[in-house]
Amino acid sequence: MMFFCFQISTVLAMDLEPDRLVDKTVREVIEIIQKDEELKNGNKEKMLDLIETKILPHFNFTRMTQLAMGKHWSSAVPEQQNKLVDEFRTLLVRTYSNALTTYHDETIKVNQAHTKPDGNEATVRTVVIQGKGKQPVPIDYSMEKKPDGWKVYDVTVSGVSLVTNYRGTFNSQVRKGGIEGLLKTLTDKNKSLEGKK
Structure with missing residues (x-):
């Protein structure tokens, strides 16, 4: 569900307020899925391509990784930091691509953004x-204003922050095996997920 958004041209995205961006792109992504039988039938390769080309440009994976790493980010050298961002990005894409493949005509309501006084961050x-008998699922997008438009840096589903959730995992792995140990864990996990395509 975290990816029910952000399929929109960069030029247009620069001109939209965060809630308008989310609302417009939610509608566009849903329309793409509804019109494509392969996507509706759970074609993973096509779904990954949709995510890569239409959704990921609107996420700030560097900041997401920094927040997930917490105090350990500064102890990683630049090369390690770049690898961490790449592996974390890949992990999130492969883990959450199922959010789109499980779409079954749910309705997504987008509320007005809560923008901080400085105007540079919003939720x-x-x-x-x-469907009938199922509880609504609240999903909050933490966003920041960048020169090329608003970018997501955290997603909170039913009160659980994605970044905070991974921070605990990453902290434990770094304590056990250092930065390289965490990188190996992420790489191995991504290879495992790729093998399940």
Whole structure:
């Protein structure tokens, strides 16, 4: 569900407020899925391509990785930092691509953004309204204003922050095996997920 957004041209995205960006792109991504039988039938390769080309440009994976690493980020050398961003990005894409493949005509309500006084950060609260008998799922997008538009740096699903959730895992892995140990864990996990395509 975290990826029910952000399929929009960069030029247009620069001109939109965060809630308008989310609302417009949610509609566009859903329309793409509804019109494509392969996507509706769970074609993983096509879904990954959709995520890579239409969604990821609107996420700040560097900041997400920094926040997930916490105090350990500064102890990684630049080469390690770049690898961490790449591996974390890959992990999130492969782990959460299923969010789009499980779409079944849910309704997504986008509420007005709560923007901080400086105007550079905002939270966009959305609710995924599921089928009969299922509880709505709140999904909040923490966003920051960049020169090329608003970017997501955290996603909170039902009160659980993605960044905070990974921070605990990363902290434990770094304590056990250092930065290189964490990198190996991420690389191995991504290879495992790739093998399940």
